[in-house]
Amino acid sequence: MELQEIFRFVPQAAEQLTHGAFLTAGGPVWNPMTIGWAQFGVVWGKPVVTVMVRRSRFTFRLMENAAVFSVSVPRSGELNQELGFCGSRSGKNVNKELESGLKRAAARSGGADGVMQCGVIFECRILQKQLLDLDTLDAGLRARYYGANQALADGDPHMLYVGEVLAAYEC
Numbered sequence: 001m002e003l004q005e006i007f008r009f010v011p012q013a014a015e016q017l018t019h020g021a022f023l024t025a026g027g028p029v030w031n032p033m034t035i036g037w038a039q040f041g042v043v044w045g046k047p048v049v050t051v052m053v054r055r056s057r058f059t060f061r062l063m064e065n066a067a068v069f070s071v072s073v074p075r076s077g078e079l080n081q082e083l084g085f086c087g088s089r090s091g092k093n094v095n096k097e098l099e100s101g102l103k104r105a106a107a108r109s110g111g112a113d114g115v116m117q118c119g120v121i122f123e124c125r126i127l128q129k130q131l132l133d134l135d136t137l138d139a140g141l142r143a144r145y146y147g148a149n150q151a152l153a154d155g156d157p158h159m160l161y162v163g164e165v166l167a168a169y170e171c
C-alpha cells in the first residue's frame with residue numbers, strides 16, 4: 001500500500017488511542033489486548049506501527065511466538081465495555097475469543113486476525129523488537145510507570161515491537 005493510503009487512517013487511530021485500541025498477535029490463540037500507547041510513522045523507508053507490551057501480559061507470550069500482529073481501532077465512542085474487559089482481564093485466565101464479545105476478522109494481507117467490530121485495522125509484520133531501557137528513560141516517567149507495585153520486580157518494562165504496516169483498511 002502507498003504511504004498516503006495508510007496514513008489516511010492515522011489521525012483517527014491516534015485520537016482513539018486515548019480511549020484504547022486492540023492488539024492481537026498472530027498465531028492460533030486470538031487474544032485481544034487493550035493498548036493505549038503506540039507510535040505511527042516511517043522507519044527504514046517503511047510505514048510502521050510500534051506497540052509496547054509488558055512482559056507480564058499473556059499477549060507478550062503470544063507476541064514472542066508471532067511474526068505478525070494487528071492493531072484494531074474502534075470507531076469513536078464504541079466498544080468501551082470490550083476495551084475495559086480486554087484491558088483488565090488476562091488471557092492467562094479467560095478465553096477472550098469466547099468471553100469478550102469481540103469477533104475475529106480474518107487477516108487480509110498476511111498480518112494477524114483483527115477485531116471485526118472495529119472501524120480500522122492495521123496489519124503489521126514485526127521488523128524489530130527491543131526491551132525498553134529504563135536507565136535511559138526520563139526519571140519522572142520511570143518512577144511513574146516502572147516504579148514499585150509492578151507485576152515484575154524489575155519494573156516490568158515494555159517490549160517495543162516495530163511492525164511494518166502491510167495494510168490498513170476500514171472494516
Ligand SMILES: Cc1cc2nc3c(=O)[nH]c(=O)nc-3n(C[C@H](O)[C@H](O)[C@H](O)COP(=O)(O)O)c2cc1C
Nearest residue numbers: 034035036037053054057058059087088089090091
Ligand atoms: C486503556 C488501556 C490501555 C492499555 N495499554 C497497554 C499497553 O499499551 N501495553 C500493555 O502492555 N498493557 C496495556 N494495558 C493493560 C492490558 O490491556 C491489560 O493488562 C490486559 O489485561 C492484558 O491482557 P493479556 O494478559 O490477555 O495480554 C492497557 C489497559 C488499558 C485499560
